[in-house]
Amino acid sequence: MAVQIETTDLDGVLILTPDRFTDTRGFFSESYNQSALTDAGIETLFVQDNHSFSLNRNTVRGLHFQSPPYAQTKLVRCGRGACFDVAVDIRVGSPTFGKWVGVELSFENGRQLLVPAGFAHGFVTRVPETEVIYKCSNEYAPHAEHSLRWNDPSIGVDWGMLSSDVVLSDKDAQASFFVDLQSPFTWEVTA
Numbered sequence: 001m002a003v004q005i006e007t008t009d010l011d012g013v014l015i016l017t018p019d020r021f022t023d024t025r026g027f028f029s030e031s032y033n034q035s036a037l038t039d040a041g042i043e044t045l046f047v048q049d050n051h052s053f054s055l056n057r058n059t060v061r062g063l064h065f066q067s068p069p070y071a072q073t074k075l076v077r078c079g080r081g082a083c084f085d086v087a088v089d090i091r092v093g094s095p096t097f098g099k100w101v102g103v104e105l106s107f108e109n110g111r112q113l114l115v116p117a118g119f120a121h122g123f124v125t126r127v128p129e130t131e132v133i134y135k136c137s138n139e140y141a142p143h144a145e146h147s148l149r150w151n152d153p154s155i156g157v158d159w160g161m162l163s164s165d166v167v168l169s170d171k172d173a174q175a176s177f178f179v180d181l182q183s184p185f186t187w188e189v190t191a
């Protein structure tokens with residue numbers, strides 16, 4: 001079972017596409033295989049699976065992260081529908097600090113995004129009834145969870161939709177701006 005791996009403009013943020021075995025019934029794919037990741041140099045062990053369902057298109061969940069020592073690496077995929085998945089480098093000292101990348105994940109394309117600890121994560125759904133399923137390397141720690149404003153101009157994510165169309169939680173509608181984020185966290189910035 002092979003996993004195609006592509007790099008992005010942000011070091012450590014990777015696109016993984018597991019092989020799909022198609023036949024007259026449909027397809028089979030190993031959506032996660034630890035040794036395939038280890039062989040690719042991804043040593044992360046995951047301890048929690050998340051599954052979110054969004055009724056409407058243009059639903060934004062994010063930009064969220066947990067601060068150290070509860071930081072989470074996430075392996076994100078789209079089980080149904082389609083989304084635009086975004087990672088933002090928030091590691092103070094990183095050469096790409098404050099930069100973002102986005103990738104279309106869908107049931108159709110089977111792509112996954114590896115979002116390392118030290119990155120804020122969020123997505124916008126492209127179609128109704130989208131399911132996003134993702135593995136986390138640390139368990140939920142609400143006291144260590146932080147939200148960045150999805151449309152923070154200092155980050156400048158292009159979500160590919162009109163801001164007026166966005167569907168948000170109250171929490172996300174009131175999230176902090178990057179510049180106001182208290183006590184910037186020290187992350188291990190790999191060379």
Ligand SMILES: Cc1cn([C@H]2C[C@H](O)[C@@H](COP(=O)(O)OP(=O)(O)O[C@H]3O[C@H](C)C(=O)[C@H](O)[C@H]3O)O2)c(=O)[nH]c1=O
Binds near residue numbers: 050061064169
């Ligand atoms: C994240 C999480 C949430 N919850 C509970 C807390 C709330 O009662 C409820 C909804 O949580 P929230 O509104 O934070 O869900 P999202 O807006 O989808 O948050 C996620 O959005 C972006 C895309 C992320 O990457 C994070 O994993 C996560 O922050 O689930 C839990 O019980 N465990 C959890 O791990």
